[in-house]
Amino acid sequence: MTKKNQDKPIINERIKYPKVRLIDVLGTQLGIYSANEALQIATQKGLDLVMISDKSEPPVCRIIDYGKYKFTQEKKAKEAKKKQHNTSIKEVKMRYKIETHDYKVRLNQALRFLQSGDKVKVTVTFRGREIQHVNLAIELLNKMATDLTTIAEIQQNPSRDGKNIIMILSPQKK
Template sequence: MRQDKRAAPKAPINENISAREVRLIGADGEQIGIVSIDEALRIAEEAKLDLVEISADAVPPVCRVMDYGKSIFEKKKQVAAAKKNQKQIQVKEIKFRPGTEEGDYQVKLRNLVRFLSDGDRAKVSLRFRGRVLRNLVRFLSDGDRAKVSLRFRGREMAHQELGMELLKRVEGDLLEYGSVEQHPKMEGRQLIMVIAPKKKK
C-alpha cells in the first residue's frame, strides 16, 4: 500500500485513521458495511489503494477505498479548469473627439463590436481622436464593455449637443452587439457612455 508522505493530509488516510471500526465503501462505490479498521486496511491493501476517511462526523466514520493521490490530482484539475473557464469582464474604453471623420468613426465602431462580442463592457468617451469606431466594434466583439467618452476643448463646450448626437449614433450602430448600461453624462469636460455586451444565448 502506498504511504502518504505528507505531514498533514487533508483527510485521514490509511494508518492515520483513528477509529476502531468504519463504514466501508469499496473502490467501485459498493457499500461493504461496518468493518474493523484492520479489515478495512486489509481490503485497501489488497486492492493496492488507499483507505480514506470521507465523513469523520458519521458514527462510525465513513471510509472509502480509493487512489488518494489521483483523487487530489483530479480535484486540482477541476479547480484549474473552472478558473480557466471564468471570463473576467472588463471595461474597454474608446475615445472620440467632436468632428470625428467617418473613417475613424467606423474603425472605433468595429472595436466596440469586438469588445461586446467577447462579453466585456465598452465605455465610449467623446474626445474624438484617431480611429474610433473600428476599436469600438473590436471591443464589443471580444465581449468587453465599451466606455465611450467625448472630450470637449475650449469652444467645443458650447456645442455639447453635437456630442450627444454622436453618442446616439454610436448607440444605434451598436444595437446588434450591446445595449447602453450608463447613459451619456458629463464628467468634467468629457461626455461618457458605457455599453454592455448582449448576453450570448
C-alpha cells in the first residue's frame, strides 16, 4: 500500500468490518452496529460514514460530511507546515588577518542568520604557509563567539579542518 493510500480514511462501502462503533455528527456514541446498518444511518442523514480508528475492537466510525472533514484536515496540515522552520547551516568565511570593517560585516551577517533561526558555520581559511597562525584564527573565532553571546551559543568549538578552522554557532534556545 502506498503512503498516499494510507493517509486517506476508509469511507462508506469500503469499510469491510462486520461490526463498528458508531459516533454521530455531534460526537455522541450511538453504540455498536453492523457496517451496513451504520452506512444506512449515514445515508439517511445525507452524510458519509468515515472510519476514524481501526485500532480498537470494534473499529470506530463517525457520521460526518467527508468533503468538509477533508477540507479541515488539509487546512490543519497547511497550518502545521507553515509553522515549521527548517534550520539550515549558513556559512560565514573570512581570513585570519581580516580588517575591522570587514569583520563587522561578517559579524552582522552571522547575526542576521542566527536571528532567522539558522545555524552559522564560521570558517577561517588559510593559504600556503599562513597555517602557522592557527592561534590568531582561534582568537578571531573566540572574539566572534563573544560578540554574539547574547544571541548564540557555541555548538562546536573552533577546530582545524584541513586548511581551515571552523566553529559552529547555533541560536540560543528561549
